[in-house]
Amino acid sequence: MSTNSVSTAEPIARLIEELNKLPGIGPKSAQRLTYYLLRAPANEVGALADAIKNLKEKLTLCSSCLNITDSDPCAICRDEERDRTKICIVEEPIDILPLERTKKYKGLYHVLHGVIAPTDGIGPDELKVKELLSRLNDGLVTEVILATNPNLEGEATAMYIQRLIAPLGIRVTRLARGLPYGGDLEYADDVTLSRALEGRQEM
């Protein structure tokens, strides 16, 4: 930022510039954060700097489920209590959080790190699909749960993986698609409602 370089000290200008690159942080917010940090106690600033540094240095991908982890295998894959016959397939590491929050699922995960998006040039070779297939080779897994997002690319990815796994004789299931809790029937689209009707259950 050339406007800062004349009047502000170089370290300040540099931090403003770096913060400005973050999503949702404009030049003004970047300035405010920088001057806040300048006045904050040294240990607090040090803790933030360490946390940012560790983010890239200590984290790797779990060699089994490809979740982001600080220890390989990750905490979920290491956990002896978990059901090793089930694998839940998600698009991104962040998708594991809401599933874990339910406390209903005790199996393992597999992170694809993306979704098939033909118009962006992303196919299965750009995703962690090969890793999934080699995981299924040990014969331990009896069910694969497809938890990709319920949109066009998510569905396409689910259908594609289903097609790959089907010959292996492993049960493939898909998370139910239907009406969201706290939603309103009036605003439901036809695809969601059709799926909700197809998947209706005895009460």
Place this chain on the structure above:
Amino acid sequence: MTAPRVYQTEAIIIKRIKLGEADRILTLYTPELGKLKAVAKGTRRPQSKLGGHVELLTHSRLMLARGRNLDIITQAQTINNFLPIKDDLERISHGLYIAELVDSFTGEHIEDHRLFDLVLETLQQLSQAEDCEPILRYFELHLLDHLGYRPQLQQCTECNSILKPETNFFSPNHGGVLCHNCGFHEPAARPLSLNALKVLRLWQNCDYATSRRVKITPELGTELEQVMREHIKYLLEKQLKSTAWLDKLKREIQQT
């Protein structure tokens, strides 16, 4: 008179990218306004009232409010969700290819009712057909037609001679066919079988119903695909991204 703050339009959603936490920028293809980009707020939340109404390859009626930069979608109601396309991996892939074609060949805010109708009809055909390939070829031909790139298939583009019933040539940079003599010396031209020429000529001048009556062998289908793909690549000066996926899908089906 200033433009009204809100307006309504029909639209087919041909592309969407993520914006911020839960929003999306959609690329719409509309009859009156051509292609345009608009913001759909909150559509990535499960409770979004727009949600499925603005999903890719959906035909919807939209209400938009003029924004400072991009317009904002305030209401949406599905007209046709093309469910049969969304239930089938091949059809999804073909649908996305069509969307990419439309996105690549059209400019923003250029009104084209006929092209809109063609896209709509193509998606309808795609929902019903068993074999999707001929629909893609028909769409490619007629898309080029609309945009003024209609391939010349009647006579040689070099010497104007009437084509003989034999293997001729197709050359993207001539915008059509070359007779055997002219094409033979043209390095960029590729051979075009008599059957392929006949089918292309027929499709160029008929409607969807008639086009589906033609029986296409796998070899002929591949030839037609290659001809059209080269032509499109020449016009756009790039390969469409979704073709790689279409090829992969086709290869894997042949293996099983």
